Amino acid sequence: MAVIEVKHLRKAYGEQEVLRDISFQVTAGEVIAVIGSSGSGKSTLLRCLIDLEQADGGSITAGGVVLMEDGHYRSKKEVRRATEKMGMVFQQFNLFPNLNVRDNLKLAPRLVKKERADALEERCARLLRKVGLAHKDTAYPALLSGGEQQRVAIARALMMEPELLLFDEPTSSLDPELTGEVLEVIRQLAAERMTMIVVTHEMGFAREAASRVIFMDQGRVAEEGSPAEVLDAPKQERTRLFLRSTLK
Amino acid sequence: MAYFTGILPFLLEGAKMTLFLWIMTLALSLPLGFLVSLLVRGRFRPLTWLMEIYIYIMRGTPLMLQLMFVYYGLPFIPVVGPWLRFNRLTAAIFAFALNYAAYFAEIFRGGFLAVPKGQYEACQVLSLSRPQTLTRVVIPQMIRVALPGITNETITLVKDTSLAYVIALAELMHGAKATVSRDSNPAAYVLAGLIYLVIVFAVTLVFKKLEARYRLREK
Ligand SMILES: Nc1ncnc2c1ncn2[C@@H]1O[C@H](COP(=O)(O)OP(=O)(O)O)[C@@H](O)[C@H]1O
Numbered sequence: 001m002a003v004i005e006v007k008h009l010r011k012a013y014g015e016q017e018v019l020r021d022i023s024f025q026v027t028a029g030e031v032i033a034v035i036g037s038s039g040s041g042k043s044t045l046l047r048c049l050i051d052l053e054q055a056d057g058g059s060i061t062a063g064g065v066v067l068m069e070d071g072h073y074r075s076k077k078e079v080r081r082a083t084e085k086m087g088m089v090f091q092q093f094n095l096f097p098n099l100n101v102r103d104n105l106k107l108a109p110r111l112v113k114k115e116r117a118d119a120l121e122e123r124c125a126r127l128l129r130k131v132g133l134a135h136k137d138t139a140y141p142a143l144l145s146g147g148e149q150q151r152v153a154i155a156r157a158l159m160m161e162p163e164l165l166l167f168d169e170p171t172s173s174l175d176p177e178l179t180g181e182v183l184e185v186i187r188q189l190a191a192e193r194m195t196m197i198v199v200t201h202e203m204g205f206a207r208e209a210a211s212r213v214i215f216m217d218q219g220r221v222a223e224e225g226s227p228a229e230v231l232d233a234p235k236q237e238r239t240r241l242f243l244r245s246t247l248k
Numbered sequence: 249m250a251y252f253t254g255i256l257p258f259l260l261e262g263a264k265m266t267l268f269l270w271i272m273t274l275a276l277s278l279p280l281g282f283l284v285s286l287l288v289r290g291r292f293r294p295l296t297w298l299m300e301i302y303i304y305i306m307r308g309t310p311l312m313l314q315l316m317f318v319y320y321g322l323p324f325i326p327v328v329g330p331w332l333r334f335n336r337l338t339a340a341i342f343a344f345a346l347n348y349a350a351y352f353a354e355i356f357r358g359g360f361l362a363v364p365k366g367q368y369e370a371c372q373v374l375s376l377s378r379p380q381t382l383t384r385v386v387i388p389q390m391i392r393v394a395l396p397g398i399t400n401e402t403i404t405l406v407k408d409t410s411l412a413y414v415i416a417l418a419e420l421m422h423g424a425k426a427t428v429s430r431d432s433n434p435a436a437y438v439l440a441g442l443i444y445l446v447i448v449f450a451v452t453l454v455f456k457k458l459e460a461r462y463r464l465r466e467k
């Protein structure tokens with residue numbers, strides 16, 4: 001079954017059409033890399049999926065729960081039930097600066113899922129080990145490097161046990177020497193068959209970790225296929241142009 | 249020296265009143281100002297406008313005038329006037345609390361504006377409710393930004409309480425003035441000044457501790 005299904009998604013800011021008739025599906029265990037030049041609508045797409053932005057038309061179904069259908073949003077409760085299945089990691093991390101690492105991880109599951117404290121504690125410790133930050137559990141975000149903050153943000157998203165994890169350029173605000181440690185964590189999640197949609201400019205990462213690549217251009221899915229197909233033998237002239245521009 | 253110790257007990261009585269007015273004003277105006285800042289941010293437009301008008305009036309007219317209006321003016325309002333006849337202390341607390349709430353509301357509003365949009369978005373994708381977002385994430389960050397401004401206002405308030413002498417409230421300034429005219433000796437002013445300094449010193453100390461605590465929690 002599709003973890004998420006998007007049909008004819010449309011979104012405009014005023015006159016400007018940012019998403020034009022986007023359709024795709026993601027099945028469990030897939031890792032989708034979304035590539036495309038700046039302004040092509042990648043962030044807007046992710047933000048519509050998780051209801052940070054309102055779409056103007058189309059349908060979104062997450063894990064069998066309809067979020068919107070033919071441009072009509074379902075009730076607040078249904079939308080919430082659909083978005084609860086997703087997690088999101090932002091370019092700017094957005095950790096809570098008033099809470100230490102451990103409390104950043106536990107806040108939402110404690111308040112939203114109302115789980116037992118020892119179960120939370122156990123999962124928190126396990127996820128911090130997974131991202132290699134068990135020793136920073138009581139540090140405040142301000143004292144962490146960008147790479148560490150982003151790894152905490154990933155662990156925080158995983159605490160909610162999402163069926164689908166969205167990443168919006170997770171390494172774009174990091175110094176080059178820190179991108180590796182974050183991509184490594186995402187690679188590891190891919191190996192564990194975590195379903196993910198990753199907006200990225202890291203073509204090497206897309207080639208190795210993605211099961212499918214979506215190239216977006218001016219609000220459309222311009223090309224879609226395996227990394228080998230899209231990155232090594234693109235059919236569209238636009239894809240070729242874009243890929244050439246990213247080679248430095 | 250003997251003269252100083254002679255008038256000290258009388259001035260300390262006034263200082264007690266000053267402190268009481270100060271504490272009551274803070275106890276009322278901080279929560280009220282917080283509430284106003286929430287209403288200003290709220291989505292119900294008429295309430296936002298009403299609160300902005302309130303803030304504008306409170307900040308745009310002299311506190312002394314507001315004080316005199318509450319004490320001397322309110323009882324003249326038709327129909328409800330007789331119910332608005334306060335004793336001096338109540339009138340002073342009422343006027344100070346309304347005035348300071350407006351200033352605190354502005355400070356809190358600035359604090360709210362300093363919380364980045366990404367914090368709200370992070371809360372939303374983690375499925376936190378709006379009240380949870382506010383109490384667990386936004387308000388703690390807002391307070392940290394607002395605290396220095398709050399400190400300044402609380403210190404200003406110590407000195408502003410002296411304005412209550414215009415409605416003859418028996419606070420420190422009133423006591424000093426009475427002593428000076430009775431004895432034709434300005435020493436009471438000096439002593440009153442020293443007492444204000446001591447109070448301000450103590451208040452500053454407390455708030456610096458508070459600010460340091462808030463900073464430390466994030467390092
Ligand atoms: N809040 C907004 N208001 C108006 N225009 C926006 C807003 N957000 C994004 N846009 C516009 O939508 C287009 C797509 O933006 P975005 O989805 O951020 O692209 P990408 O993530 O691919 O760089 C851009 O032209 C951008 O200027």
Ligand SMILES: [Mg+2]
Pocket residue numbers: 042043044169
């Ligand atoms: Mg973007």
